[in-house]
Structure formats: structure tokens, C-alpha cells
Amino acid sequence: MKTSEKPSLLSLRRYSLWAALLLVFSCSPDTVLNTEEPLEAANAKSKNAVLKTLVKGAPLNGANGVDIGPDGNLYIASVYGQEIIVMDKNSGKIIDRITEGVQSPDDLVFGPDGSLYWTDIITGEVGRRTPDGIVTKQAFLPGVNPIAFNDEGRLFIALDFLGDGLYEFDPDLIDTPRTIIECPTGFCLGFFNSFDFGPDGLLYGPLFALGQVIKVNVETGDFEIVASGFVNPAAAKFGPDGLLTVLDQTGEVFKIDVTTGEKTLFTTLEPGLDNMVFDEDGSLYMTNNDEGWVAEILPSGKARILSPGGQIMPQGLAVLAGPNNKDVVFTADIYNIREFNGTSGRQTEQYKGFLIPPPGVFSLPLSNGISAAGSDLIISSFLSSTVQVWNPTDGVTEDFGTQVEAPMDAVRINTGEVIVSDLVLGGVVRMSDNSLVAPLVVASGMATDGETVWAADWATGDIVQINFGGGSPTTEVVFSGLSFPEGMAVDNQGRLLVYETKGPSPAGVSRLSRIDLSTGERTTIVDGLEPLQGSLPIFPPQWFMDDVAVGPSGDIYISGGESQTIQKITANKVR
Incomplete structure (x- = not known):
């Protein structure tokens, strides 16, 4: 298996030291x-x-993971908003704000049974909300972030920023997760971010810290580079054209032919791009964390803003x-x-x-x-x-x-x-x-x-x-x-x-x-x-x-x- 060198990071260190501060005000x-x-x-x-x-400012405190629910609405995670927003994908109207059990949601996905799953990146928990509203959670490790199901209904989650590695989870959030790639020192993979399964059954996604896109065999943990030369790639999803769409936080959006590795610039938007989802009809919806906007990206590459951005x-x-x-x-x-x-x-x-x-x-x-x-x-x-x-x-x-x-x-x-x-x-x-x-x-x-x-x-x-x-x-x-x-x-x-x-x-x-x-x-x-x-x-x-x-x-x-x-x-x- 190929490994990665740790990049020079702006430190997100010492979070654990702040936990003691809670005793100060919770008991005062x-x-x-x-x-x-x-x-x-x-x-x-x-x-x-x-x-x-x-x-x-923007109506949202930042917009992160996004998926389309069984009701046809967009579901948008907001880490700093501590909520999941339900939005009409045509008008941009906010229909609901889900907060029960939601702490710091960075990514989300709907399971085969219609349950909503999300990752609380800061608290290290994975949440599940069934169609009838029952919420359950499984504690894991800080940094839980990208989340996806494969065609067999198996659930996969990786760690980013506060940890590193790739795991398979029990969809019922009961059994201990299976380790696929473990990073004992906290960094070895490169922060595998929002990913998607390809038609070959491999898991494709970006390494945020290394500027690469890789594909992973989830049975063995072996992986190889598909494309490189990005700055901070944050998400990769397959579109109806069979190409892998990759967004970079620089604002650039690329199309990649995974068979050849050919990379083509599709469009350039505002910096801060975070995540995206394709609808069944091929429509592409995208979020921007830094600006807080949600948009439909038209075939021309232009953004039709659904929820405006700002501070x-x-x-x-x-x-x-x-x-x-x-x-x-x-x-x-x-x-x-x-x-x-x-x-x-x-x-x-x-x-x-x-x-x-x-x-x-x-x-x-x-x-x-x-x-x-x-x-x-x-x-x-x-x-x-x-x-x-x-x-x-x-x-x-x-x-x-x-x-x-x-x-x-x-x-x-x-x-x-x-x-x-x-x-x-x-x-x-x-x-x-x-x-x-x-x-x-x-x-x-x-x-x-x-x-x-x-x-x-x-x-x-x-x-x-x-x-x-x-x-x-x-x-x-x-x-x-x-x-x-x-x-x-x-x-x-x-x-x-x-x-x-x-x-x-x-x-x-x-x-x-x-x-x-x-x-x-x-x-x-x-x-x-x-x-x-x-x-x-x-x-x-x-x-x-x-x-x-x-x-x-x-x-x-x-x-x-x-x-x-x-x-x-x-x-x-x-x-």
C-alpha cells in the first residue's frame, strides 16, 4: 500500500486541552x-x-455535506451551524432545520432504507435518523467526515483533519467498525475526503492535504493515485457522464476520466467549495463552506444560487x-x-x-x-x-x-x-x-x-x-x-x-x-x-x-x- 508524507499544516492542535474548560463553566x-x-x-x-x-450575511453558518433525500429535497450539513438544513432544491426555501442529536455534521448520506446518516466531525460520532424520526448514534473518533454506501448497502467512513484513516461501519451503528486503513500516528493517508464508489466497485475520493485523487480497494486497503495536481480537493462524485467530478477548495471543478487519468477543468467558482451531489436526472448541486451558499451547477458551469452566500x-x-x-x-x-x-x-x-x-x-x-x-x-x-x-x-x-x-x-x-x-x-x-x-x-x-x-x-x-x-x-x-x-x-x-x-x-x-x-x-x-x-x-x-x-x-x-x-x-x- 502506498503511504503519504505529512504536509505542513496550520495546527488544529490541543482541542483536548479545552475539554477541561467545560468543568469551569458547567459547574460554576x-x-x-x-x-x-x-x-x-x-x-x-x-x-x-x-x-x-x-x-x-448568508442564511447558513457554512454549507458542508449534501445529499438528496427520498422526499426530493436537499439535505445540507453545517458544522458550525450544528444543524442539518432541509432545502427545496428548486426554490432554495429552507423547509426544516434538524438539530436533534446533531453536533457538528460535516457530511451526510441517505441509506438504502431511507435513513439519514451523518458524521459529527468534532465530537467523533456517527448519527442515524430513521424515516420515522428515531435517532441513534455511535461514538468513534474525532475527525469522522466523508460517508458513503456502496451498492451492497455497506457503509464506509474516513477520518479527516482530527484524524486519518478509512473504516467500514455497521449500518445499525452497533458493531465495532472494521479498519481498512489505520493511521496510528494520526496521519498516513492524506485526509481522504468526500468520496464515491465507481462502477468498478472501488472507492474514489480526494486526499485533501496532498492534492491527489485516489481509488481504494475497500477489501484490502490498497490504493493508487488516479490524478494529482490539485490544491485542496474536497469532494469527488461520479456523474451520469461516467466521469468523476472533483471540486477543489480553490473554486475549481474538474472532470476526470478515471480510465486514463485525463483531467479537464469544468468551471471555476468562488473559493471554499465543499461538497456536491448529482440528482437522478443528472442535475448537480454544490455547497460552499467559506461563503455558505448552496447552488445548482448548470451544464454550462454557471452556478444558479439557491441559498445566497456571504459572511x-x-x-x-x-x-x-x-x-x-x-x-x-x-x-x-x-x-x-x-x-x-x-x-x-x-x-x-x-x-x-x-x-x-x-x-x-x-x-x-x-x-x-x-x-x-x-x-x-x-x-x-x-x-x-x-x-x-x-x-x-x-x-x-x-x-x-x-x-x-x-x-x-x-x-x-x-x-x-x-x-x-x-x-x-x-x-x-x-x-x-x-x-x-x-x-x-x-x-x-x-x-x-x-x-x-x-x-x-x-x-x-x-x-x-x-x-x-x-x-x-x-x-x-x-x-x-x-x-x-x-x-x-x-x-x-x-x-x-x-x-x-x-x-x-x-x-x-x-x-x-x-x-x-x-x-x-x-x-x-x-x-x-x-x-x-x-x-x-x-x-x-x-x-x-x-x-x-x-x-x-x-x-x-x-x-x-x-x-x-x-x-x-x-x-x-x-x-
């Missing part, structure tokens, strides 16, 4: 909210609302001054840094991050946090375990990937030093000497005026103030009793803005608060916000962190992860 008492303070309440859902939707998980926000000192808004959207006009909301630029960078490319990470530092942006990524200093013109100028573990946010102070809030490292860490300067139970958002840093503790509801003006940093808790605080910013009057969320507590709230640091008074600027809710055992307890940022104009920008929006409060609306 509910946060006690301070209700004795005077409030200026402005309800986001009232007719006097101060919020304006500046950017509306899928707006998280960290930062604002720079653009031409005429107009606000330019940047958001961390996992696979992209997106740039928007702060007045119109129009997307003006898009900068790609990679799960696995193409060979020779030093890319942006999978981003979750972002903050402004002069003309630079500081990007943090717990998914890629890195912090980078990046400039839209000059690219990445500094990388702290060897010094951090699970960074949630990062800022730069006047000395030029980068300060990071890191879940696994236990709080606020300075990058100059890797010292822990402020322990936090659950590290969360940060803000700075250049000399002082404020850091939120998501678990305790505390705001810790760290002064870097002298020799050794000094710390003190300047506010307590907030509800699971996430993103923070300093407004143009030097007051602290804090995005409070519901978290797991029934007493939690969803509001933007302002803290006058000179008096300690907290004021509600707006409530009824829509932060993204979700959880997984090996993810940060915040799931994904919502944020707030202030522009040179004084306007306030808020991410709404639940609705995939960026919202805006103009300066003249804030009292």
Missing part, C-alpha cells in the same frame, strides 16, 4: 447581575431602536480610518477577513484564510478575533492556534503561533507589544516574555487605549484592568457581575463598551453595556442582541465570540452571530 454558579444601577434602556426590538443592520460567522470586529476618515470595518469570519464600507455596508475586499495553506503560501489563519492597531490589524485564532499582525497592504508582518495555544483576542499597546487573552494559557499573556500577567478563569474579549488593557473573564463576569504604564504590570478588577462578557471596546470618550451574552445561564442577558471607569456606573446602550449560541465539548465555552468595535467616527459596530449580521449604532444615537 450562575452569574449574578447587578440590577441596582441606573440604566438608559434602548430596546433593539422597539420602534425606537438604535440598531441598524449594516451587513446581512457565515461574524465574530471579531475592528475599524480603521479610510479615505476622508470614513470608517472601514473588518470582521473575522473564520475562513475570511472581510472588509466593509462603514456607511453603506458594501463588502469592498475579502482576504482568504486557509485550513491547510497551499504549498509555499504563508496564509492568514482561520480567524475569530481581530483588533485595530494603527494601520495594522491583530488577528487571533483559537482554531489555528496563532496570533498574527497583519496589514491589508503588506500582509502578515508578525506571527506568534509558537507562543500561544487557544487565543481568543489580542491587542497592541503603545510600546508595540502584543497582549493576548488565551484560554489554555490561563488568561492575559504578554508576548515579549510569555509571562502571564492576569489569570482568568475563562479568557474572553479585550480592549485597550494604548496604555491600559481591559480583559473580560467570561466565567466570572469580571473586567480586569491591567496597567502597563510603569515597570511591572499592575492588575485590578474594576467591574464585576456582568453576564458572560465577550467583545469589548473603548469608545471615543474613553468609556468601556462590553458585549454581554446569555451564556448557559437562564439569568443571562444579551446587551451592549457602557462602563464609566471613573464612576463605575454601567449603562445599557442597547439590549435584545443576538449573539451566537452553541457549544461543543472541545470548543471554547463561548462557542464563537461576538464583538463590538468603535470607529474614528464614533459609530459603534456590533457582530450578531446568530443572525450573521453586523449592526451599527451611529454616534448621535448614543446618549
